[in-house]
Amino acid sequence: MTNVADTAPSSSQSGASRWRRLLRILGSAWELLRLRFAQTEIDLRVFGMLVALAIILLGFNVLSDGKFFVPNNMVTLAIHATSVAIIATGMVLIIVSRNIDLSVGSLTGFVAMSYALLMTDWLPNVMGIGPDFPFRWLIALGMGIGIGAAFGTVQGFIVAYIGVPSFVVTLGGLLSIRGAVWYLSNGAAVTGLDPTFQLLNGGAEGSIGGTLTWVVGIVGCIAVVALLANRRRQRRRFGFPVRPVWATIALGVLACAAILGLTYFANGNYWPAGLAHQYAVAHGITEPDGGLKISAGFPIPIMLLIGVTLVMTWMANRRSFGRYVYAFGGNPDAAELAGINTRWTIMKTFILMGVLCALSAAVASARLNGATLDIGVSYELYVIAAAVVGGTSFAGGIGTIPGAVLGAFVMASLKYGLSFLGVNSPGQNVAAGIVLILAVAFDAYTRRRGGRR
């Protein structure tokens, strides 16, 4: 009796203490992991988004019996994300500086219709630039970018110098620019773009090919390593703390592996059989069993998106313009008192936005080989959602460009994945809305409790 009474509490006591010890070990392991992670200086938010994206993609892969996660599908998904992602890079700066731009969808539609009309009507019939004129596509692209910048300038001027709230100005833009699209073509769809311009559609011929893709991958890898090394040297020079050596090496290896893995994956996307066959016949190549395999590699619109993301990130982080935008977003009065020309800075964000809309319109119209009245409808919502899912805060001052691009990919992968599984649009919208709220809620939660970061 006494034995039993004695042993029972003592055994439970030792059990509890064992648990406590285990928890303590786990806790310190977690602490160590967190510390190590912090030492790599990887943006926790961007990392979280990558994980979320991976979960979404793998989830769809399981639901489709492994048919989803293949190069061909991922390339389509990436192209679907491109138009919104390009604009989202600019929306980050707009929202960071405590403004909003609701007119991006309408502006994209206007410029897309302008491209279509430029190449089918205005250039050949008004300016005498026929189909054989060299670099005709570039002339059209330049004019489109000019149109985008012009609209951006007008809206930016009204916001920055006249002081009308950007919500109102761009809401007006949303309505009136969309209306103006109608007047361009009387509502008719216009098709028939320049063949070179059409390469922006990212199809088999609108991709850079296997060899060039490897070149891009390897150059990217070298650039990352050089960047890491350079940053380390710079910090040491100015006596700033540097990452531990292991963290720098791990980061470099990881980034290189990711880039080269992506390159390998993209090269697993082959030309459609019919097109490869035509190519083989035209070039007198004897086809092996199972047809000729030509790697498509990175699509041109994705190259454009990568370029836009790099340039925008560089401008946001390394140029005074970008720093002014964040300074203004963090504290407008302080920025003003510090002598920043805040009005000119704000106006520039809108001009930049117009240019990005024109680039996005180029991809959208190339994909359709023309333009319809409804190109770009609701883009403003997808773009703002992408920026917000990517960690941009409406309070101003906070937001990253790679985050917004990732946000666009998260939203596009949901839409594409559900489409792939045969879920119709109402279901897609339900899912997109829930993910939007979840992402922002998660963000708010981590920000509130994680004062350390």
Next chain:
Amino acid sequence: MTSRRLAALLGVGVIAIAGCSANNNTGGSTGASTGASASTSSDCVVAVSLNNYQQPRWAAADKPNIQKVVEDAGGKYIDADANLSNEQQLTDVDTLISQGAKVLILLAQDTTAILPAVQKAHDAGIPVIAYDRLIEDPDILYITFDNVKVGEAEAKAVLDKVPTGNYVLIKGDPGDPNASTFLPQGWDNAGLKDKVASGDIKILNGPDGTFTDAWATETAQANMEAIIDKAKADGNTIDAILAENDSTALGVVGALTSKSYGFPPLSGQDGDKANLNNVALGKQYVDVWKNANELGKAAGQAALGLCDGKSMADLTIDIGASVAPTAGNSPTDFTTPGNKTVKSFILQPTPITADNLGDVMSAGWWVTKDDICTGVKASDPGGKACGL
């Protein structure tokens, strides 16, 4: 001086109106509806409320034809554009009534949201014509193209071309009864349902196909690209595509182009510029064309008859034989989905393939031969129709 001038003016007016009505009376044996007497025609105000001017056909085909029929008979034409808004359209109808409308032609933004406006017209003793789109009210005259027949013509053309194989179904906005009910019913009437049941045809994108929010081209393109990827992953080929209208068909062509898939037979409807061009280029097999010129004429003629005080049952119309109602030129009963019986003129659509593109070119349609033949080579399906 002034009184003499006034008298002269009046005289000219009377002669003009008399001449006009005389013309109409002798012009067509069935032209009774336009044979309005001089006194009523001159104060016949035909009011048209369109839900939108966004598609080019309204401004280019429907409006001018209604206007011409009405004004040729000495009537007055007024209109308003509701810009896709239910509320705006209710306001528009109020305004048109206060402007002295004697007949109201309504292209409703919504089949039921428009009912308060219809009731106001009834209260004012104004007959209402539901133009192109049904209104759920027992006292209207319904003038439209047969949407079930449109679906039938789409599916028949494609099924004749591809009797067995893998099909993709691209539908319009899930909230539009044309997209979810009438057009698919036409597809089934043409034999799609039986062929699916017998296993001759397999639908690659689920039993119901894929809907396209707001009939948007970009959405249709994104959906179609996902369907092509899925087919590729499953090892299926796409043999034919039924798209409900031209804006979605245009998105399908965009997807097929960017995926370098080639162009399996594809349907559409509306007779839009880009799509008729695609028919000539061999990128779209059939475009079911609703000649809205004739629809406008029919509505104008019916409106004049109603102005004259005729009852809806006594109306007759006189339009081109190829689109005239199968039931003839007198109204027939039509049962609405809400189980109301209304009088109707239901016109017939014309399927256009590369072989009969000439029918559109010669009809005075807003899409010209130049539009249709842009970039067409002699070896393309439409080469012959384009005179190459």
